[in-house]
Amino acid sequence: MADDTSRKRKVRGKKITASREQKDGRKAKKQLARTASNAGERNGDSPLSDPETVVPEPFVETDAVRSLRDRINGWLEADQPVHLIGPTGCGKTALALSAAAERGRPVVWLNGDEAVDTAALVGSHAGGERYEENDQFVSGVSKKTEIVRERWVDNPLSVAVREGATLVYNEFSRSDPAAHNVLLSVFEEGVLERPGKHGDDRTIDVHPEFRAILTSNDVEYAGVHEQQDALLDRFIGVHVDYYDDETEREIVAAHVDLSEDEIATIVDTTRALRDDLEIVVGTRAAITAAKGLTVFDGNTENDEDGKFDDETLANVFTDVLAPKIAGENGGDIDDLRSQITETV
Numbered sequence: 001m002a003d004d005t006s007r008k009r010k011v012r013g014k015k016i017t018a019s020r021e022q023k024d025g026r027k028a029k030k031q032l033a034r035t036a037s038n039a040g041e042r043n044g045d046s047p048l049s050d051p052e053t054v055v056p057e058p059f060v061e062t063d064a065v066r067s068l069r070d071r072i073n074g075w076l077e078a079d080q081p082v083h084l085i086g087p088t089g090c091g092k093t094a095l096a097l098s099a100a101a102e103r104g105r106p107v108v109w110l111n112g113d114e115a116v117d118t119a120a121l122v123g124s125h126a127g128g129e130r131y132e133e134n135d136q137f138v139s140g141v142s143k144k145t146e147i148v149r150e151r152w153v154d155n156p157l158s159v160a161v162r163e164g165a166t167l168v169y170n171e172f173s174r175s176d177p178a179a180h181n182v183l184l185s186v187f188e189e190g191v192l193e194r195p196g197k198h199g200d201d202r203t204i205d206v207h208p209e210f211r212a213i214l215t216s217n218d219v220e221y222a223g224v225h226e227q228q229d230a231l232l233d234r235f236i237g238v239h240v241d242y243y244d245d246e247t248e249r250e251i252v253a254a255h256v257d258l259s260e261d262e263i264a265t266i267v268d269t270t271r272a273l274r275d276d277l278e279i280v281v282g283t284r285a286a287i288t289a290a291k292g293l294t295v296f297d298g299n300t301e302n303d304e305d306g307k308f309d310d311e312t313l314a315n316v317f318t319d320v321l322a323p324k325i326a327g328e329n330g331g332d333i334d335d336l337r338s339q340i341t342e343t344v
């Protein structure tokens with residue numbers, strides 16, 4: 001019988017553990033990212049998650065959100081992988097997870113980065129596995145033989161195609177395009193080949209319920225790694241942008257405890273800055289600014305008309321957006337502050 005270590009399996013991902021109790025979607029996302037970077041560190045985990053546990057909390061559903069999600073799920077139903085492309089912080093990840101959950105199949109999460117190679121997708125050998133065979137064929141004679149066998153560990157793509165899961169591959173375009181060669185035969189021929197694995201089970205037949213949703217930042221998509229055309233050709237591309245102001249207000253309101261007027265001021269400012277500034281001002285920036293304003297606007301609680309002091313508003317947005325400027329010289333931040341003050 002296999003000894004104890006042989007039963008432990010190492011996998012690159014682990015379960016998505018975001019729970020309903022988590023107040024902030026960002027927390028869930030961070031946790032998901034950690035999940036992927038925990039590659040191979042944990043034993044006995046499967047990267048499969050229950051669909052009910054993957055949607056970040058809070059998650060707001062407006063007509064705009066539902067319509068996009070229906071579009072994604074429609075294409076998945078038509079057995080087409082979907083590539084969500086859009087600016088930073090517009091809600092791609094939350095949307096992808098919500099669409100994945102909607103399918104009701106297990107979800108496998110994968111985070112793209114430079115370190116993702118073919119082995120990280122499909123699996124690899126993970127050292128030897130020791131067996132002891134007790135041969136008592138001849139009565140009264142006991143012969144023990146130790147056998148060492150190479151242990152193979154499947155990674156998220158292998159698990160997802162075998163189990164018919166929905167693969168959510170976040171920041172897909174950050175990974176090296178060469179790692180994605182294995183995806184071609186998955187989508188084209190319904191077969192996953194596991195290079196490095198020998199014998200009959202070198203390939204896995206893709207489960208009929210396997211689907212994939214990929215997300216990419218629109219700037220990185222064009223700029224970081226050019227993914228091969230043959231692969232991109234097989235995806236449906238859904239370009240997403242920032243939501244309408246009503247939806248953005250509802251999203252921000254779901255994350256912080258502020259009045260309707262205050263939320264409206266924050267979202268209006270965010271949208272004006274989005275138009276005026278050259279840097280990306282996402283919905284995440286609006287949520288972060290709202291969180292800051294609950295602390296820095298001293299009058300928030302007694303403020304009858306729900307107006308923030310302009311200077312506080314400008315300061316908070318400057319801090320929120322400051323990481324986006326290179327900051328090569330002090331002038332950049334001053335420029336940013338004065339542009340924001342002007343808009344406010």
Ligand SMILES: Nc1ncnc2c1ncn2[C@@H]1O[C@H](COP(=O)(O)OP(=O)(O)OP(=O)(O)O)[C@@H](O)[C@H]1O
Pocket residue numbers: 024025026029056058059060061065086087088089090091092093094095217251254283284287
């Ligand atoms: N429908 C929604 N309901 C509630 N919060 C949402 C919703 N959509 C997005 N958010 C929030 O907006 C922020 C940005 O969303 P998300 O992380 O999904 O964007 P993204 O486009 O994937 O960003 P990035 O490109 O940086 O990965 C997060 O804090 C997320 O919780």
